[in-house]
Structures are given as C-alpha cells and as structure tokens.
Amino acid sequence: MPHAPLRLAVACATLAAAATLAAPVAHAAPADDIRINEVVTTGSVDDSVELFNKGAAPVDISGWILKDDNKSSKFTVPAGTTLAPGAARAFDVHAAFGLGSSDKARLYLPDGGTLVDEYGWSAHSAPSWSRCPDGTGAFAKAPLTLGALNSCGSGGGTSPVAWPGGSAVATADGSNVFGEDLSGLYQEGAVLWGAQNSGKLWRLVRDGSGGWRPDTANGWSSGKSLRYPGGAGSPDSEAVTLTGAGAAGGAYVATERNGDASGTSRLSVLRYDVAGGTGGSLTAAKEWNLTASLPAVGSNLGFEAITWIPDATLVGAGLKDETTGAAYDPSRYGPHTGGVFLLGVEGTGAVHGYVLQDSGTATRVTTFASGMPGVMELQWEPQAARLWLVCDDTCGGEHRTMKIGSTGTFAPTAVHARPSGMPDLNNEGFAVAGAEECVGGTKPVYWADDSNTGGHALRRGTLSC
Template structure:
C-alpha cells in the first residue's frame, strides 16, 4: 500500500474553513480531500469520544463496499461535512452530504458509489483502512484490517465489542453475532447407516460443538453433542442416528441449540426428500432437493455447478524478482512468439497506466523486456488510463487492446473503455491510443471503480463454428451483421455487474453488445479465451478466494461448466486480478499465470499448472505446436483419436444453428404468474438490474424480456442465489413496462412491473450555477490560502 501523503500544517485552518463552506453551499457529493483530510495517525481507534464508532465493515466485493457507523451516545450526532477515506490519501475523500445525521443508538452507512446512490468512488481492499474525519479535518475514527472478512467485520456485542468476523451481513442494523453453525443437509430415510444431520460452519474459525443440542420436532428428543466435537470454517460435521438415538420422520424438523439454549438453526419438512434436503449454496442458501446425498461434503444439485478442486498443480510459484513491478499489476495475456516456443506475455498495471511485455528465459523464468514499462495515454496524449485488462488479436497482430475503468487523472468519472495501442514488443516509452471504444452509454451510473476489468478476443470463425447466438438479433451470430468490426468479438468482464459481455467493436468507434454472460462470482477480475479447451475462463480474485470458472458454449450460450477452487497450496488472499493460460503443453501441463494487484511481499507475478494432453520436453524447446488463443488457424493439442463406436467416422457435423427466440404472447402474462419473479420497481434506461428468479432455477438458462414491445434483454444462467443480471436498453422509452422471465422452452416463469425513467448522468460535474474551478478558487480565497495548489492526482489504487 502507498504511504499516505501528509498535507502541510499551514493548510489545515484553510481546509477547515473550506470544508465548512462546501457544506454550507450544499455540495452533497464526493469532494476532493483538502489539507488535514488525508493525514494519518495510527493511534486513533475505531471509537470516538462523542460515542461514534465504526460498527461494521464490508470490503469483500459484494454489491458495494461500505462502512457502518453507530452512535452509542444518548444524543444525535450531525455528520454533515464529515469525510471518509481508505488507506490511500491520494484518493478523493467522500464528503457526507449536508443534513447527514445519526440518531442516538442509530446507524449510518457510508456506502460506495453505485448506479442509484452517491458514495465513495474507490474500493476497500483485502488489506486496508477505513478513516473518518470531522468537518475540521481531524481524524476521529480509524479501523484497519489485513484481509477480507468472509462476511463482514463487526462489533460483537453490537456497538461496544471488538470488531470480529460476523455470521451475516447486517448493513444498517444490529450486528449478527450469533453462532455460525448451520444445518446444511438432512437425511430422513434410507440413509447410510441411518438418518443423519449435517452441520456446517459459515464463519471463519473452527467452532467447538460441545454442549450444542440437536432436537427433532419433539422437545424430549434431544441429543447433546459431546465435548471435543468441532466443525471447521467451511467444513462439515455429521450427526448420525446411531449417536442421537431417534429417527427423523416423514414430516419432522431438525433444530440445533447452542449451549445456552438459544436456537441456532432449524429446518422443517412435510415429506421425505427423494434424495436429501440440502442448502443451495452450502450454509447460506435455501433448502432444496439435492441431486444425491453428499454426507460430509458440499451439496450437489441438478443443473448447478459445484466448486471442485483445482485439477492442476497445488502451487502458485513466484515468477518475478522482488520489486520488479511497483504494484497494481492487473491484467495479463499469453500469446505465441516468433522468437520463443514458450510464447510471450503482455501485462498492464492499472494505477499508473503501464504496459509490460514479458519474455521467457527458456528455463521457466519470465521478465519484462521493457523494464520501466510503456506509459499509456489517450489519443490526445493526455490522461492515465486505469489499465485493468489486456489482450491481443490475430486480425491485428501489431497491436494490443487494453480494458479500462476510468482516466486516473479524472478518477471520479466512469470511463469504461477498450483502447487500442499500436505495438508489437512494447519497446516504446509512451504510447497513445489509436482507437477508443467508450462503453459508458451501455453502463449508465456505473461507478468509476466498477468498470471493465478483463478483456479477451474470440475469432468469428470459432464462434460461428460452435453455433454462438447473438442476443441482439435473436438469431445465430452472423459476423456480416457488424460491418467493420474485424474478425472477432471482444469479451469484457465488468466488476460492477459481475458479468461478462461480448461486443462487436467497429472501426468507426461504434459498438454493439452481442451477448450477456452472468457469473457465479461477486467480482469478475479477468476473462480468457482458451482454444485448447474450446472454452472461456472467467476469474475472480480474493473476493472469491481465487476461484475460476470454465464456460462452454451450449445451445449458443456460454454456460458455466466447471468452477474451480484456487490451487490447494495457493494463498487465497492474493488479489489475483489477472489470469492467463499458456498454449504450450509441456510434460502434460500448461502454465497458468496470475497477476497480483497488491504486489504481495514485493511480488506481482506467479505461475501454476493446468493439465493437458501431450508434451514431453523441457521449457524453451518445442514440445507441441503452441496454440495462439487468438489465431483460429493454429492447431490445438489433441489426444490420439479413438475409433468411433458407430458408423459415420470422419464425418464433420454441421455447426449447431440456434433457433431465434420467440417472445411469449402477452396473453400469457396473467395474474397467476405475476410476482413469481421480482425486480426493482424502477430503473433508468441503460441501468443493469438484478432479477430474482428463484433458487429452484439455479443453473438453468433463462431468457429475460422487457415489455410492452417485447425486447430480449439477455439469455443468462441463473446464479446460485437465484438471480440474474440484465441491462435495460439505453433507448428504452420511459414509462411503465414489465420484466418477463421465460424458461429455455418459452414457458413463462413469471413477470413483474417496472417503471423505466430517462437515463441519468454518470458523475457529479459541479454545483449548479458555479463551475467546479470557480468553486475551488472561491473556497481557497475565503480560507486565506490565496494560492490555488495544483497537483496531479496520484493514480488510484484499484482495491478490488
């Protein structure tokens, strides 16, 4: 983390006056940090003398990051003009609006900027600090942590206890300090060796179950769990009928009480399950019929992808020398090389907008050929692109494409864009973008720190061969539809929506969304096309403990086929925002590459392995013909073919042609199926919304429509929590509409009304009637500063 920049003492009085004037002027959005705001003092704690305390912190990439304050005093506290920062003093402090108050005993949430509310425009990292300053610029609250909480950090007891890992997130309410033990799976008939109840632990530390009590629906059926029985964090402990001594009936309950007699969890049923009843997902979801009993292991459900162990090597090994990179290494991409059989790597650093070209030493080592990195700029030579992802394409071999969230020199404004830079080896000291595709119109209200993370490119030839469906046209993807888009589509991962989107990027700077792909993750950190597997990788960072997902094209739609845990020996708190896979198979292994945004212990680049077929040589030689992820003409490593079991061997099947989806008849939208799904009551044109379909549809592919004139919003996979995310078209007319969800076969699953309003502005641009520059000048003059101090913002650390 960067050392906070301390402001000179003479500016502090002026800062206090300036802040007061900001509040008096009614400026109610994020405002730059002045003078003492940003000064740090590690001796300041998480409780202030006036009764204000940091009560709960969410940093792990759920909908938004936030910090909850509680007033433990007997009088209300006016928070107008208070400022909030993380550990990076180069960020713009968020100034709480005039009229912000917290009642005696009440709660106040300082939230991250979202599509519907103002807030701070930076993220809270795995190792970070929450700092609150009063209107005079004095630091009054400070709380630090070293890694993301599994859920949140909160005071137990609420308001007064130490900040510890909570059992459940309770934003704006009393903290949940209850036991993290949950009933996870129940077998009530024909079990092995009898009935049983599986418990799990949704907390972060092992729980001693000694003294806990299991009961069924009858209070006199009670079993006290013996001392020494434990359940590990995220683990499972099974209680067998042979131990608890009573059977579970057809209509019965399972109840668990803590040693004090307080009910911890319960589940009731009215009939035996065909298999067992289990939570989906484990520990936190609703109960449903499982696909099969998984006694003492993670639950399995039909159509739901369950995370499984990483199939490659157990380690992520450091590749770079210490301090090779200065931190914030974010995106990474592997491609073939004309000079090395090991290929080459491209990487980008988001804070200072640098591009790196890395080469192999032939012995398994990698280092930048451009040691200082190439400084990236926008087309006019200005700005610092917040470079998050990087990819190359076979139709444009002398260029790299970079995905960005914003211009770090205007860090409060969202600028989700793909930039093209003309280079073949990164030898240039500075590069100006030759082209920019700014996708902001597709993501109105998207936070400046919630934009494009990863980017990859898939050739049209592969997409058409595999029957890719175009959600824009509702038919099979036809490249000729998008004149001037090149020979493939760009797939971008968006942090703020936790989804992937396919785009045709035209030569004139226009674009068209072609597909929307939901993810099972809280954050999409990177995306990578893998032609060796005919699949798309979607990677999460430490917000999901380093999980990755492998998507395959099924019936024209990319669908999650597998979800993998991080390698078993890997540090799951690493902020691995970049992920790439080599196309060279060596001794049955492909190299995987990880870019750590936190530069943990001074190292940013790590490598692992993924299994492949073939390859029996050392690095630097030619084990198999390397596969370029962007070149459809390159061969892919394949196993030795085996004879077909039926006639027709050698016949190439025709590509699958998706059937254009037909909108359900409006007469099918009845009161009977109204309300079976839910969505926000209103949304802006262009806004991305969450639609709740139900956990019973988890893993199913559904279509989401907007009525009155039927418009397909997306063909998406229902996530583990029963939701999907879709985007309202930017040109959707304002007024009353309906969100309709249909199954793959067209059956209406449900509908709900929604009001569409006109698209709003992306960012605050200044107080009405007073330009931002004039306002700053006025405040500094009023404060007696007399001098307008101009500094270039240090680049914003993306604490995702």
C-alpha cells in the first residue's frame, strides 16, 4: 500500500495508431512510486486497471505485469510505456482476464514474481474502485474516471448553487425544425453552429426574435451531411467548435463512431471546410483518430464534447504538459491550430486535451476529471477565462466551471444548477455568447435538447457577464 505524499497532476498516455506521442525520457525511480489507482469491474467500459505514478520522476513501466487473483492470468504493459510524475494510465485487461465481483488486481515487475501493489474487493465496482487521494489514499466507490484524476466524494463533493443568470428560459427555434439528436453547439457571432448525431452539421442564423433558424443559403437549409475523408461513412457527430481562425479555418467535429458501423468505437476529430460550397454534404479534410490513445468505452459512450483554447491563454495560465511534466510549450509540437482541443467522454466523465498537429498526428497534453458521471458539452468562455462543463438529465442539468489552478491542471471553480425556469431536459449542447452581446450585465446562452422536447430543440437563457 502507498506511503509517500501525492503531488496532484494529470493523466498521461502514449498515443498509438493514428495518434502518436513523443514519450518523455524515463529516469531511475523506485518501483514503490507506481500504484494501482483505479479498478473497474463492470459497467460502461471493459474491465480495466489504472496505474499512477506518485513519485517525482518518470518511470518506464514497459513489461510490467497485471494479474487478477489467478496466478496464470497475465496482462503485460506494452513496450514504450512511461508514466510521468503524477500521471495515470488505464489498461483494458478484459482480453487477458476478467475481474469478478470478489477478486484482486495485482501489479508485478517484469520478472512476474516481484509484487509491487495489489487491491482486493468483495463486490463489483459501482462504477469504480478508486484511491482518494490519487496514489496514496484508501480505495472507495467513486465515479469512473479512467485516465484522469479520481473524483473523490459524491459528485466531486460539491452541491450546486443557483444558476448565475436569469431564471427564465425560452424556446429559440421553430416547431420541429431539427427533430431529435441535436447535440453540440458553438456560437460565432451572428452564426450558431450545431452538430446532430445523425451525421449532420447545421449553420444557423438569427431569426429576428432572439432565436435561430437554418441558413437558407449555400445548401445549408436542411443542414449538411458529413462524411469521413474520402467521402465514405456517416460520422456520429456529437459536438462542434471553431479555432481562432473562425469558420475560415474549418469546423472541428467530435465523433464517437461511424454510423455505418455503429457497434464499434471510433473516437475522432474531423475538420470540415465550411466557408464555401453549395452542396448538401461535406467531406472531412482531415481526421485525427484518437481511439487507441484512450480507455475503451462503449460505442455510444465516446466523445460528446469539444472546445478549443488558444495556446497563449494556456501558457499564460501555466498549463502543465503531461507528456513532459513541465509547463506547456506550444513550439514543441510544430505546426498546429494554435491551441489545444479539449474533448469530453460520456462514458468516463473525463476530459482530454490534445494538440492536433497539421501532420495528422496528435499529442495528449492534459487529462482531468469533470467530476460528473458524464460530460456532454464543453465551452471555453474567453470573457471570463473559464471552462464550462455541462451534464444532461443524467445529473439534473448540472453545469460546472473550471480554471487552470496552481498545479497546472484544470480545477473546479463553481458548480451550478440549471436555471430554475428550465425543466430537466436532455441538454447535450451549450453555447455562450461573446462579450459583445453583454447588455445590462447579462448575455445570452443557448442549450440544445437532444430529445426535442415539445417539438423544440433550442432554448435561450441569460448569463451574468
């Protein structure tokens, strides 16, 4: 069991397949620094064991062995796997052995005989057995946060406070314009972009009464169907964002699977050129497939949220790069979009930050827990320099805000209930207006209801500036 103090930090992974990562240099460090940190035996993800480095130096754990309570069981950590200080890595072990309701997770050095750490339980995880604090504390039932800091305490231990804006909420679309499955939102001035799960992207313009309607120009009147690079497939589009270049730089869509192969996870970010063209479909100019770099989740429990934060903002706030253990340095990654994309996973509630390089490779630079069972939307609000994390009716429409704290990772700043005038809707989209729309101390915000309750998918509220 652990003895040394923990220095909180963020999760680390060595990206593979289409997402690649330059691994940090490993230094000699005692095996005692590596601990089993989280165990999942049932639920939305496959049986998994997470390891955590509670020490002060990187540790190469290539060839280390995980077992259950059966001596013949064996999962070998892949070659080239290094854990940075304060970093975590989750391993899907179900193909090697199953974790039962009364079982153990055991960690050995590559010799297979030197026991490093173990944890035993007498009931299935619900949904996770997690150390609190990470790497040093006792195990307890907690929300699933594989690959991220553990969520200690119910819902992060914080009760929601009142919505920081008006209580009234109104519909912001016509009757049955979109139907079900309207998900992610992103406002760009006089345009509201919307991602629909059926593989469709919408460009919405103001309707003159505080709401939005489909743009009728350039083939956007019914939304545009999305395709993977090459023109095939039907991406399950869950969220959309733009970079500092605006629409001229392309729309970035987060997807969790190909609708033509809906039983298989495909956690990708796709870039679409949306500034021109009049056709009814869009073919992705580039895909960053990040599936191999993340813990396995169900095919309908993958990426649900995406937002982009400029490099200058992250450097100024002191973001810590999990690949190096040092301050984030954008120049290390060559040509990219000038920022980091944060992606929220429904099945784990974790948020992962990637640099998407122009070459088509990707580097994960930060990971943290949302503190919610699932994160359905992310929005960076430049005016307040804060990150919004939104949950749907799974957790009563809870909204959280985070900022980069003293440890160099995102830390909670507030937990808010939904506006009192809004029912507990299946809101999977959230957009915040820019500072230029502040009037009388408030500005508009918008939600997308995946269920199209009452024939309306969009709703409008206010937020204090």
